[in-house]
Amino acid sequence: MEFNTGLLGRCFFAAGITTVVSGCAITSVFNPYPNQAQTYQSAIVADSVPNRSVMTDAILLDLSEERESADGMLYMMESGRITQLHSKFEESKQDFQLVIDKFEQQDLASTIESSDVASKGAAMLTNDNAIPYSGAGYERIFTHHHQAFNYWGLGDTEGASIEFRKVALEQQVLLEKYETEIAEAQEEAEENDFDISTVSSEFAGLDTVAGQVKSSFQNAYTFYTSAAFWEAVGEFNTALIDYKKAYEINPSVEMIKKDIARVSKRLGSSVSSTDLNLAKDDEGTVVILFEDGFVPSKTETKISLPTFDGGIVSVAFPTYDTELWPRSISLKVLDDNFTDYGLTHPVVDVGALAVKDLKEQIPAIAVRQALRAFAKYELQKQSGDQLGLAGALVANIYNIISESADRRSWLTLPNSAQVLRINLPQGARELSLTAGIAQAKLPLEIESKKTTFVRVVHVNNQLIPQIFKL
Amino acid sequence: MKVTKLFAVVMAALLLTACANGPKISYGDATAVETTTTGFGSTDLQSIAATLVDDLVSFPPIVQMTAARRPVVFVDKIKNKTTEHIDTESITDTVQTKLLKSGKFRFVDMTAVRAVQEQMQFQMDSGMVDPSKAAAFGKQTGAEFMLYGNMSSIVKRNDSTKDVYYKFTMKLVNLESGIMEWAGEKEIRKSGEKSFFSL
Numbered sequence: 060m061e062f063n064t065g066l067l068g069r070c071f072f073a074a075g076i077t078t079v080v081s082g083c084a085i086t087s088v089f090n091p092y093p094n095q096a097q098t099y100q101s102a103i104v105a106d107s108v109p110n111r112s113v114m115t116d117a118i119l120l121d122l123s124e125e126r127e128s129a130d131g132m133l134y135m136m137e138s139g140r141i142t143q144l145h146s147k148f149e150e151s152k153q154d155f156q157l158v159i160d161k162f163e164q165q166d167l168a169s170t171i172e173s174s175d176v177a178s179k180g181a182a183m184l185t186n187d188n189a190i191p192y193s194g195a196g197y198e199r200i201f202t203h204h205h206q207a208f209n210y211w212g213l214g215d216t217e218g219a220s221i222e223f224r225k226v227a228l229e230q231q232v233l234l235e236k237y238e239t240e241i242a243e244a245q246e247e248a249e250e251n252d253f254d255i256s257t258v259s260s261e262f263a264g265l266d267t268v269a270g271q272v273k274s275s276f277q278n279a280y281t282f283y284t285s286a287a288f289w290e291a292v293g294e295f296n297t298a299l300i301d302y303k304k305a306y307e308i309n310p311s312v313e314m315i316k317k318d319i320a321r322v323s324k325r326l327g328s329s330v331s332s333t334d335l336n337l338a339k340d341d342e343g344t345v346v347i348l349f350e351d352g353f354v355p356s357k358t359e360t361k362i363s364l365p366t367f368d369g370g371i372v373s374v375a376f377p378t379y380d381t382e383l384w385p386r387s388i389s390l391k392v393l394d395d396n397f398t399d400y401g402l403t404h405p406v407v408d409v410g411a412l413a414v415k416d417l418k419e420q421i422p423a424i425a426v427r428q429a430l431r432a433f434a435k436y437e438l439q440k441q442s443g444d445q446l447g448l449a450g451a452l453v454a455n456i457y458n459i460i461s462e463s464a465d466r467r468s469w470l471t472l473p474n475s476a477q478v479l480r481i482n483l484p485q486g487a488r489e490l491s492l493t494a495g496i497a498q499a500k501l502p503l504e505i506e507s508k509k510t511t512f513v514r515v516v517h518v519n520n521q522l523i524p525q526i527f528k529l
Numbered sequence: 530m531k532v533t534k535l536f537a538v539v540m541a542a543l544l545l546t547a548c549a550n551g552p553k554i555s556y557g558d559a560t561a562v563e564t565t566t567t568g569f570g571s572t573d574l575q576s577i578a579a580t581l582v583d584d585l586v587s588f589p590p591i592v593q594m595t596a597a598r599r600p601v602v603f604v605d606k607i608k609n610k611t612t613e614h615i616d617t618e619s620i621t622d623t624v625q626t627k628l629l630k631s632g633k634f635r636f637v638d639m640t641a642v643r644a645v646q647e648q649m650q651f652q653m654d655s656g657m658v659d660p661s662k663a664a665a666f667g668k669q670t671g672a673e674f675m676l677y678g679n680m681s682s683i684v685k686r687n688d689s690t691k692d693v694y695y696k697f698t699m700k701l702v703n704l705e706s707g708i709m710e711w712a713g714e715k716e717i718r719k720s721g722e723k724s725f726f727s728l
Contacts, residue, residue: 163566166686166691166721167566167567167691167721167722167723168723217608217609218614220610221609221611221612221613221614224610224611224612225612228612228684228686232686232687235687236687236688
């Protein structure tokens with residue numbers, strides 16, 4: 060059989076070689092990433108679950124083996140969050156350090172890198188999953204957000220403040236970058252004569268979800284967390300700026316209005332409001348940071364595009380299924396005297412940040428898909444010409460199998476993040492936390508005039524609380 | 530067969546690159562200009578220390594004050610207000626060493642205070658040291674001045690360039706009067722730009 064010496068064989072071989080040379084994580088090339096990520100999500104469990112460490116250690120070991128892979132930064136984001144929620148701050152810090160290093164390398168990486176060309180070549184004959192994962196803007200913000208908690212958990216508040224400053228820097232950088240990026244991608248699509256409107260109807264549903272975030276990358280949860288941190292360490296000026304930014308994105312949250320008034324007063328401004336949510340002399344403050352659920356994963360939509368000579372080629376696009384959008388719930392907080400402190404206030408819909416990020420990438424993805432569709436169609440046609448019907452059939456099957464959308468994203472992130480600030484009398488207290496069917500009791504030692512940060516994660520029908528003191 | 534040939538070429542290329550990429554190790558000049566990244570580096574540390582020390586020892590009132598005696602100084606931690614995890618203690622160490630070498634100042638080392646205290650406690654209480662030769666408590670010289678400061682940065686970044694501006698401020702304050710005797714500042718600007726092509 061002529062198979063090996065034919066164009067088809069060479070192409071398959073070239074695709075295989077380039078995939079290996081580019082050192083990409085083959086795992087997500089043929090196995091959709093969300094399937095793998097379900098295992099990682101299952102590793103976030105409360106301390107009380109029997110055999111917890113046996114279960115999670117195996118998953119963490121699997122993740123650590125991917126550390127050096129091309130998708131290393133994605134796996135380290137997942138691993139870093141899992142280890143952090145298990146209070147292994149040193150391990151988590153190392154994981155996120157790798158992610159931060161990769162992000163920083165990208166900042167000044169050359170426009171064209173030869174190693175990059177290899178993976179892009181592999182992607183041309185397989186799919187976008189062969190391109191090393193490079194992270195999204197909102198993920199970079201969450202990376203520094205998590206790293207701040209690692210330093211904080213290790214008792215290094217100066218380290219935590221540096222990370223919170225980095226978060227602010229990234230929010231600013233991405234905000235400035237946003238406008239030009241879309242314009243450039245659209246320009247690129249136009250240059251390549253690709254009409255985005257042919258696929259845009261598939262993404263019409265995304266607009267409403269993306270509209271839920273005032274800005275594409277602004278993460279009010281991070282603004283609020285850092286504001287509360289700055290206030291607790293006495294940096295009122297910085298705190299005021301961050302509270303204001305959180306309020307701009309969430310003008311309906313009355314609590315943040317009080318935060319702004321309180322900090323303004325601390326800075327010496329005259330404030331008309333009397334309710335400042337201020338701790339009395341014998342009270343301490345508790346800031347509750349609630350993270351609910353898991354951010355939705357990308358789904359895939361296949362579109363058959365007609366070719367100029369009457370053939371049909373199928374291309375896969377990543378999208379989000381907005382019909383099945385998860386509903387987030389709030390955390391109810393009571394103390395041991397049954398005083399009801401109400402529900403946490405949602406400040407960010409992480410799913411919406413992810414949707415917006417994908418929306419921005421669509422023009423670039425569309426251009427790559429159009430080129431890939433052409434390459435694959437040529438492969439199919441030439442194998443048909445050279446090898447007859449059987450060859451065309453094999454190439455067609457290969458196209459269908461290999462055509463899968465890039466569905467990678469950081470999937471252990473929460474779907475929604477919420478905040479609540481309350482004041483409690485000093486002494487030993489116990490908070491009762493309820494979210495859906497999950498409940499937890501949290502003993503706290505309240506010191507007057509001090510701030511205690513309680514982070515509660517609600518996943519897999521469990522509440523996982525962590526305490527951070529200042 | 531073409532495939533076998535192609536495979537052989539690829540393997541040979543891979544082998545060759547593997548051979549050529551062995552680590553190269555060499556000694557370099559510790560004071561040479563380092564521009565690996567826009568992050569805080571050895572050149573920045575050295576230039577900060579050199580500028581501030583020169584500034585302090587040549588400041589006329591300080592020259593006058595140190596002409597006849599060597600005041601004792603305590604160095605406080607430098608506050609890091611940048612977006613980088615910088616070892617500020619290393620900067621103060623260099624500043625302190627340079628100032629000591631200038632022969633104009635003496636220092637109390639607060640990082641060693643606990644160890645000194647333990648040693649003196651041992652000399653007094655263990656019964657193993659001749660009491661007449663033991664170092665006595667209450668004889669140490671208190672610092673007259675405190676040297677402290679902070680370091681901040683402004684980072685700007687877009688798709689192709691990164692600009693970092695560092696400002697390092699140091700102050701010398703009289704502990705008794707609270708008067709600031711001297712303040713020095715060092716600014717550094719670093720920019721990085723993307724290249725078009727790299728291997």
